[in-house]
Amino acid sequence: MKDKKKFQINKYIFISILSICFGIFVWWLVTDGLGIFRSNALPSPVKVFESFIKKWYETKPDGATLLEHLIASLQVALGGYVIGAVIGIPLGIFMAWNDKIDMCVRPVFDLVRTIPGVAWTSVMVTLVGIGFLSKALVIFISAMVAMVINSYSGIKQTKTVHLWVGQTFGASNWELLTKIAIPSALPMIFTGLDVALGSAWTTLVAAELLASTKGLGFMIQQARGIFRLDIVIVGMIVIAITGAVLSTIIQWLGRKMIKGGRT
Amino acid sequence: MAEKQKRVAFGALGIFIFLCIWYAATTLTSLGKVMPDPITVLAGFFTAFVEPIGTHSMIMHILVSLRRMLIPYFFGGVLGVLVGILMGWYKLADAILMPYIQMIRPIPPIAWIPLSIVWFGFDEGSKYFLIFLACFFTIALTTYNGVHSVDETLVRAARMLGAKDNQLFTSIVLPTTVPYIFSGLQVALGSAWATIVAAEMIRSSEGVGWLIISGQEVGNMTQIMVGIMAIALTGLLITSIMRGVESKLCAWTVRGK
Numbered sequence: 216m217k218d219k220k221k222f223q224i225n226k227y228i229f230i231s232i233l234s235i236c237f238g239i240f241v242w243w244l245v246t247d248g249l250g251i252f253r254s255n256a257l258p259s260p261v262k263v264f265e266s267f268i269k270k271w272y273e274t275k276p277d278g279a280t281l282l283e284h285l286i287a288s289l290q291v292a293l294g295g296y297v298i299g300a301v302i303g304i305p306l307g308i309f310m311a312w313n314d315k316i317d318m319c320v321r322p323v324f325d326l327v328r329t330i331p332g333v334a335w336t337s338v339m340v341t342l343v344g345i346g347f348l349s350k351a352l353v354i355f356i357s358a359m360v361a362m363v364i365n366s367y368s369g370i371k372q373t374k375t376v377h378l379w380v381g382q383t384f385g386a387s388n389w390e391l392l393t394k395i396a397i398p399s400a401l402p403m404i405f406t407g408l409d410v411a412l413g414s415a416w417t418t419l420v421a422a423e424l425l426a427s428t429k430g431l432g433f434m435i436q437q438a439r440g441i442f443r444l445d446i447v448i449v450g451m452i453v454i455a456i457t458g459a460v461l462s463t464i465i466q467w468l469g470r471k472m473i474k475g476g477r478t
Numbered sequence: 479m480a481e482k483q484k485r486v487a488f489g490a491l492g493i494f495i496f497l498c499i500w501y502a503a504t505t506l507t508s509l510g511k512v513m514p515d516p517i518t519v520l521a522g523f524f525t526a527f528v529e530p531i532g533t534h535s536m537i538m539h540i541l542v543s544l545r546r547m548l549i550p551y552f553f554g555g556v557l558g559v560l561v562g563i564l565m566g567w568y569k570l571a572d573a574i575l576m577p578y579i580q581m582i583r584p585i586p587p588i589a590w591i592p593l594s595i596v597w598f599g600f601d602e603g604s605k606y607f608l609i610f611l612a613c614f615f616t617i618a619l620t621t622y623n624g625v626h627s628v629d630e631t632l633v634r635a636a637r638m639l640g641a642k643d644n645q646l647f648t649s650i651v652l653p654t655t656v657p658y659i660f661s662g663l664q665v666a667l668g669s670a671w672a673t674i675v676a677a678e679m680i681r682s683s684e685g686v687g688w689l690i691i692s693g694q695e696v697g698n699m700t701q702i703m704v705g706i707m708a709i710a711l712t713g714l715l716i717t718s719i720m721r722g723v724e725s726k727l728c729a730w731t732v733r734g735k
Contacts, residue, residue: 231574318492330706330713331671334675334706334709417587424592444593452585455581458584
């Protein structure tokens with residue numbers, strides 16, 4: 216019985232691999248194989264792979280290697296993200312803990328959070344010009360919003376019973392917050408870190424498509440202009456992989472830091 | 479009741495303080511040279527409904543963006559639900575399609591913009607494609623998770639009592655999955671709205687995203703802020719409508735409440 220089940224799982228993994236191989240074969244067939252699509256409409260998988268290797272040391276056609284673009288993007292994204300988290304988490308906790316401030320700030324915050332991060336690009340470009348600062352500010356806003364929402368709801372979900380127990384044993388307000396509310400909100404805070412990372416990375420790509428002189432978004436936009444779709448696809452793949460890797464790191468950190476009761 | 483009144487009063491106070499700070503910051507400091515005060519923005523927002531910006535009035539810009547978003551949202555939703563159920567129910571479909579979804583999903587929809595412009599041109603086609611991508615994967619995956627969360631015992635019990643496949647589907651699988659589908663639809667709606675704004679900012683000649691980008695090009699900060707206001711309010715409106723629909727249709731779940 217057990218062997219049969221194992222065999223079944225292996226069978227499906229085999230089908231998955233077969234499915235991917237078939238997909239790449241069809242991709243190859245319609246491009247290089249039969250020549251239905253020209254490389255300025257859909258480059259072949261071989262060409263994309265070649266460009267991926269070449270782009271690590273070649274600066275053509277956009278003036279920087281893949282690594283330089285990647286580092287430029289990461290700098291902006293992580294810069295904005297870290298500041299967003301450093302301000303967003305305490306703000307969310309503070310908002311949730313203090314009822315009066317909550318009632319005052321909440322409506323303003325609900326208004327601001329409905330604005331997609333990208334929309335801030337225009338404001339920031341007009342205020343501080345195209346460059347590191349404007350992009351970092353846009354990412355800061357979009358990351359901070361996600362951070363505040365999640366740490367806020369994390370604190371709000373603290374079980375009242377736990378707080379009562381704390382009060383019965385004579386814990387001060389500060390102890391209630393740091394010993395009960397924050398530890399129980401940690402899973403939500405880490406969810407927030409993950410969500411914020413996703414939105415920071417997406418917003419960064421958008422900001423780079425709109426206004427920049429370096430970075431992965433800039434690279435694919437430039438490559439599009441001269442119909443080098445192989446580079447566009449390389450850029451998209453690198454964007455996807457980087458996003459996935461960053462998210463995995465955060466999730467791993469979350470598993471390390473959160474003690475007990477996982478939900 | 480008193481609690482609710484207090485809440486409204488404090489909320490109004492909060493917004494009032496926010497507007498005061500904004501007003502003071504723009505009138506008293508040099509920030510006012512680049513940033514309009516809230517009264518100008520509000521006035522600009524309302525006059526935009528009467529006086530056209532570019533070729534359309536505000537209401538037309540909003541409707542254009544909404545049309546661009548809702549048509550592919552609908553198709554992405556229908557197809558996403560179908561594929562999600564298919565993958566959730568049949569292991570073979572799961573094995574064939576899942577690797578593709580896992581590979582394509584990490585790419586932010588916005589990163590597709592250059593490719594979609596080459597494939598579908600600068601017109602509506604490329605925007606439809608983008609929004610479709612933004613919705614399809616989210617909805618397919620949440621539906622898939624929904625089908626997987628069906629209680630195995632219930633299915634076996636129903637089978638033993640002689641339920642046919644279509645009965646199984648309508649009375650067990652669907653009721654469990656619908657709340658998941660709705661949470662997918664809700665998330666997809668938000669990301670579709672953000673994506674259409676980005677797409678319009680990169681290339682378009684009308685719509686709410688165009689409002690801000692054309693404001694940026696001529697250095698008209700009031701128009702940018704008016705555009706942002708329109709985006710925020712429309713986004714708020716569509717998500718509240720969606721939430722309302724959800725609580726009507728899924729009255730039996732916790733999420734619906």
